[in-house]
Amino acid sequence: MDLLKQIVARAQSDKQRIVLPEAEEERTLKAADRALQDGLADLILIGDPENIRREAEEWGLKHIGKATIVDPKHNPRSEEYAEKLAELRKKKGMTIEQARKLVTENNLYLGCMIIKTGGADGQISGALSTTGDTLRPALQIIKCAPGISCVSGAMLLLTHEKAMGNDGVIVMGDVAVTPNPTAEQLAQIAFTTAQTAHSVAGMTEPFIAMLSYSTKGSAKDAIDKQTGKSVYVIDKVKDAVAIAHEKYPELHVDGELQADASLVPEVAAKKAPGSIVAGRANVLVVPNLEVGNIGYKLVQRLGGAVAIGPILQGIARPVNDLSRGCSVDDIYYMDRLPGAGRKESIIPQPTKLSTQYENTGSQLRQQFYQVQVLRYGR
Numbered sequence: 001m002d003l004l005k006q007i008v009a010r011a012q013s014d015k016q017r018i019v020l021p022e023a024e025e026e027r028t029l030k031a032a033d034r035a036l037q038d039g040l041a042d043l044i045l046i047g048d049p050e051n052i053r054r055e056a057e058e059w060g061l062k063h064i065g066k067a068t069i070v071d072p073k074h075n076p077r078s079e080e081y082a083e084k085l086a087e088l089r090k091k092k093g094m095t096i097e098q099a100r101k102l103v104t105e106n107n108l109y110l111g112c113m114i115i116k117t118g119g120a121d122g123q124i125s126g127a128l129s130t131t132g133d134t135l136r137p138a139l140q141i142i143k144c145a146p147g148i149s150c151v152s153g154a155m156l157l158l159t160h161e162k163a164m165g166n167d168g169v170i171v172m173g174d175v176a177v178t179p180n181p182t183a184e185q186l187a188q189i190a191f192t193t194a195q196t197a198h199s200v201a202g203m204t205e206p207f208i209a210m211l212s213y214s215t216k217g218s219a220k221d222a223i224d225k226q227t228g229k230s231v232y233v234i235d236k237v238k239d240a241v242a243i244a245h246e247k248y249p250e251l252h253v254d255g256e257l258q259a260d261a262s263l264v265p266e267v268a269a270k271k272a273p274g275s276i277v278a279g280r281a282n283v284l285v286v287p288n289l290e291v292g293n294i295g296y297k298l299v300q301r302l303g304g305a306v307a308i309g310p311i312l313q314g315i316a317r318p319v320n321d322l323s324r325g326c327s328v329d330d331i332y333y334m335d336r337l338p339g340a341g342r343k344e345s346i347i348p349q350p351t352k353l354s355t356q357y358e359n360t361g362s363q364l365r366q367q368f369y370q371v372q373v374l375r376y377g378r
């Protein structure tokens with residue numbers, strides 16, 4: 001059975017309760033109808049029930065009746081959610097009035113409160129909201145997975161360069177969340193991105209390159225003329241590698257490495273001889289969000305790679321962010337992909353991946369190309 005079919009079968013046999021807080025939005029409601037028809041998830045739609053029913057009728061959606069609809073304006077649990085939210089955010093100065101306003105007027109906060117109080121397993125949003133607006137309630141309410149303090153986002157890049165990564169598949173983090181991570185946060189991003197590579201991309205042995213513009217001391221940090229201190233760019237990556245070695249000794253992690261030394265064996269032999277990661281990296285950890293976000297989009301747009309994600313990692317429950325340019329299929333498949341459809345988010349569990357979900361890069365690429373064909377063929 002191929003990976004996509006396995007994921008569908010798993011989703012159907014272990015149904016998750018997923019909140020769609022932007023349910024009145026057309027692509028979201030259409031994707032919800034298909035997910036309900038295929039029995040992929042138990043959906044909780046947040047929105048005006050009248051509007052949802054009218055839209056469903058207008059667009060010929062026959063399965064919306066199977067979903068639970070939560071009307072934020074007339075919600076019998078509003079007060080309970082407001083009290084709990086005010087309590088959670090008390091130290092941050094949130095009043096009960098502010099909490100009431102959030103759970104009745106901001107569906108993303110309401111969705112996170114439904115998850116927090118055990119009413120749902122995860123949330124998918126972003127068709128209408130920016131990444132920041134999608135992430136903020138999740139970070140404030142759902143918080144990090146145990147042992148993690150830095151949430152980040154990974155992208156699966158399915159490239160044509162079969163000699164690199166895992167048969168052309170590369171996992172890159174962080175491309176979505178933390179603008180300028182510290183060395184400690186970078187080490188955590190290495191760990192959680194390796195977990196994503198393992199559990200979502202089926203990489204049984206992640207080789208993690210901590211990227212920089214220097215390879216093993218080939219360049220040095222400049223000194224800031226005003227402060228007289230190092231600008232702490234290359235050194236930050238070196239420190240992150242040292243922290244990762246100490247905290248996660250089971251990981252194959254090395255750096256600082258340039259991208260070519262990470263991926264190309266011939267370059268690695270010259271620039272980083274003896275490195276266990278150089279020349280065979282399948283996980284790339286970038287030094288900051290600018291590099292990650294720009295880098296993956298260049299690989300996608302100029303290199304023709306298929307980019308899947310961002311898959312949020314390190315958060316206690318799966319809350320996934322869609323692009324505002326997403327299609328109905330994007331939302332539908334987000335519901336099926338393990339990054340979104342699992343009850344637990346990617347959390348530190350150094351377990352062996354079940355062979356049921358192991359996959360070669362080419363199988364994985366083929367399956368995701370199928371997804372792309374479905375997306376763009378419509």
Ligand code: ACO
Nearest residue numbers: 131132135136139140149150151175176177178179293310
């Ligand atoms: N991990 C864990 N918790 C975090 C993180 C993180 N990376 N970042 C912020 N938080 C927590 C804070 O500790 C804070 O918690 P508290 O209020 O309980 O103390 C809470 O989240 C809110 O943090 P703020 O700093 O007040 O919120 P901010 O407005 O800075 O928002 C956010 C955080 C949304 C993640 C922000 O850093 C951001 O916008 N990041 C960039 C997102 C983005 O635009 N990505 C690019 C597009 S995605 C794409 O193209 C694939």
